[in-house]
């Protein structure tokens with residue numbers, strides 16, 4: 001057996017930008033009854049997620065995880081006996097269409113806290129909750145069992161955990177058991193041990209867990225919503241030591257998990273993640289362009305939107321990939337968004353101007369092919385005072401190096417001096433912590449058009465995203481299967 005080899009750095013372009021699945025960016029929506037075939041090269045082993053990318057459809061259940069195996073003859077860097085995957089999620093009783101309607105209604109109506117947290121699709125809703133309709137409660141339904149993870153005493157499990165929550169940032173733990181983190185978003189990390197793992201929507205981690213505790217009992221598996229004050233009950237499952245009965249409840253109370261507003265441990269986990277020493281993709285030491293993306297929540301009259309550099313993002317009717325490749329430039333706003341807002345130096349992130357002017361636009365950033373780009377995600381106060389949320393930002397078409405995190409406002413001349421340019425982890429989803437900033441670096445070497453957005457369903461819907469174009473002239477002939485909407489009807493033969 002040999003260990004996997006480090007690939008060219010950064011990973012090579014995948015050459016099928018139309019297989020990204022982002023409605024309005026890389027393709028038209030797939031109509032009811034239609035079939036769409038995604039064809040792409042699986043170029044790196046690891047744990048990944050797939051999901052619908054149309055409106056807020058993901059949270060209705062169109063998602064799953066993908067496990068890419070190492071090529072034959074290669075072994076993982078770490079030893080384990082069994083390999084398992086779980087998806088963590090949150091669950092709302094209102095349909096995604098109802099939620100979307102409420103978010104765009106006047107007055108604005110927020111989606112609120114999820115009603116349950118799901119572990120591998122299983123969760124319960126307490127029948128004693130006042131005002132609950134009988135058909136919504138399921139904790140007395142015998143078919144609604146908890147998620148059970150059965151383990152053999154003494155064995156080590158690789159648990160591939162992915163989060164696809166609509167809203168919730170989560171803390172995940174297995175009562176009485178430490179977890180060793182070994183992989184993040186498909187990249188090997190320098191192993192580190194946690195009692196509870198913080199995981200944000202869009203992220204994946206592999207952890208190793210050894211069943212080395214008292215085998216005569218079962219233990220709790222807990223997922224808990226953090227980062228927002230919430231009333232969502234913790235998700236519960238059972239860590240079942242074989243041969244105990246899987247439905248036997250643990251003799252202890254479930255761990256209550258970290259406090260929702262304890263930001264320190266969450267930032268510490270972000271800071272603890274490093275590339276595995278043998279799998280460091282060398283990071284370019286300088287960048288060609290710096291884009292500072294200021295995240296703000298804006299209220300205009302009775303509607304609430306998120307804006308990036310004062311622009312609340314909307315998707316065009318004609319997907320960018322098609323309009324750029326075929327020069328249909330009238331289909332979206334041609335004024336590029338700014339690399340930094342005017343007056344950024346004087347902007348106070350804890351006390352933003354009470355009325356922030358913002359516009360709604362579908363303009364995009366055009367990047368010079370093969371250049372190195374730094375993105376600074378800057379968090380700020382929400383529209384109400386004293387509150388800043390965590391946002392998991394996800395980039396399509398790339399992995400990026402996470403070169404720094406900081407508290408407060410990013411200092412353009414000082415903070416880059418402290419970037420980690422030695423062993424930063426590469427990821428595709430990363431949190432920006434409350435009142436903090438996160439700095440990313442990537443090489444614009446994947447010809448296509450790529451969304452970059454908050455992975456909270458409602459936030460992207462409310463405008464929290466941007467789009468990057470690079471190397472459009474290098475994109476090959478587009479397949480007709482992605483056409484059919486907006487101004488692309490002209491390419492469909494009757």
Ligand SMILES: O=C1O[C@H]([C@@H](O)CO)C(O)=C1O
Nearest residue numbers: 110297304382383389459462
């Ligand atoms: O985007 C959001 O809107 C609400 C609230 O700020 C306005 O009702 C909330 O908690 C969000 O995350």
